Amino acid sequence: MTTYIPGMLPDGLLVDLPEVDAQHEEIFNFIDFLKTICFEHSHMPVNEFGKLLDYFAIHFATEERIAEEVGLDFTDHAKIHTDTLRLLHKALGEVINGGQDAHSFLRFCEYWFERHIREDDKLFVSALQGGDYDRSVGYRHAASPCFSAQA
Template sequence: MNIYLATLLPEALLVDLPEIDAQHEEIFNRIEWLKTACFDSGYVPIDEFQSLLDLFALHFATEERIADEAGLDFTHHAGVHGDTLRLLHRALGEVLSGGQDAHSFLRYAECWFERHIREDDRLFVAALQSGNYIPSRRQQTVASHCFSAQA
């Protein structure tokens, strides 16, 4: 499926990391497309909802990869990602069982994501760009092995 809407990502939500900004845009586009599809037809395309969760998972994995490559300790942020995916899967299950409506699910996902970008992703990107961060345990272990090999 080819989904593209005019830019929905406000300038205030840009984090100045092109790969991340593009994924943020794609997720907002998908949410908007799903809202429109639900309102226009009343039909809930469940496979497209799952596709939205897959986009979240891909995006979270991308952030985690970037943090790992930079040696940034991302433990807390990654924990937020895992908790969110579990919560979104549970909420989608409630939509499927009729316990929650699709519109509420989409509003929640959109509000959560906007808050996450403003509060968590901005801090993550600022840490990346400043280089002022504590290296991850993996980076510390790699560095200690390198230094001990030189001794």
């Protein structure tokens, strides 16, 4: 992505894992880029919206790789990722078919992602950095009740 602006992620959304923080920041910057295109040009670049979902998938895979490398049980968190990608693909389909507004879709992506970082990723990184897991049992991530069922 060419829209990456380092240092724009608020401190409250930093998880203190550089690779993950950089990806979080890039995703938010890309959402802002898409908002700008939609507002300034009244145009929805479908291929760019698809890239956003691809980048979510890449980011989720990064977190899953990190958990696997240290032996954390990431099952619940990974399910949130899978469910969210399914939901976002469905919602994007509705935008493309005219059943949903592009701006609403982007606002939802931004809100969901911010909440996910605050409630899910911070818990994951805290356990990762603090060793708050039994390597023989693994880390059981408590799924957030807010979106885990819908995502």
